[in-house]
Every structure is written in C-alpha cells, then in structure tokens.
Amino acid sequence: MKKSEETISIKNQTKGKLPSLPFENIKNKALGKKYELSLVFIGDKLSKRLNTQYRGKNSPTNILSFPLSEDSGEIFINYKLAEKQAKKYEREFSDFIGFLFIHGLIHLKGFEHSSRMEEQEDKIRKFFNL
DSSP: OOOOOOOEEEEEOSSSOOOOOOHHHHHHHHHOTTOEEEEEEEOHHHHHHHHHHHHOOOSOOSEEEEEEETTEEEEEEEHHHHHHHHHHTTOOHHHHHHHHHHHHHHHHTTOOSSHHHHHHHHHHHHHTTO
C-alpha cells in the first residue's frame, strides 16, 4: 500500500501550543486531497504587516488566506488574537481555531462573505463537530 503524501504543512511561529485538530482531514473535506496548503500560526506583528500590505488595513487580523494557484494556497492564523477572541465569544480555543481554519479554507475555495459561504462553512463544521 502506497503511503499518501501530506498536502499540508503546518508551522507555528508562536510560543503557543497548537490545538489537536484534524487539519489535513478538514482541508481535504473543503478543498480536496490534491490541494497543497501551508498553514502558519503567527503573532500580531506579522498579522498586522500582512493585513496592511495585502488588504490596506493597518491592524492585526485573526486570519488571512492567500490562494497561490488553482490547487495551492496559504493560511495565516493570528494565534494571540484567536485566543482573545475565543474568550470574548465564549468558545473553546480549539473550536475557534477550527472555525477560523474552515473560514480560511472556504475563502481559498473562492467564496466571499455571504450566506452561501456560511452554508459551506456550516457543512464542514458540522461534519467535524466544531
């Protein structure tokens, strides 16, 4: 039996401990097994720099998604901001990270904020019980 190649790389550039989530399975459900994804957990400083550079917003944000090609992309999650927002919204940190990750994946799929996007997100969240 041939070992499947991983199509997701996860980097943690923070001191925080990453939640134990099935990131690759979630990615496969949203974008397919062939989609190559880089997932990077970052802090406020890089989040603000990227948000300013690519969206013209001079503040950190919780997640940024960048399609690189039809079958590859990058997601940056701001660990610290996600931690604060999880508390604010009274959600478990791991569930909130899952929520953000799914949100980023659906953007990579080509969806903009809309009820259709929320429907796509809900299907995947329910499937993974997030």
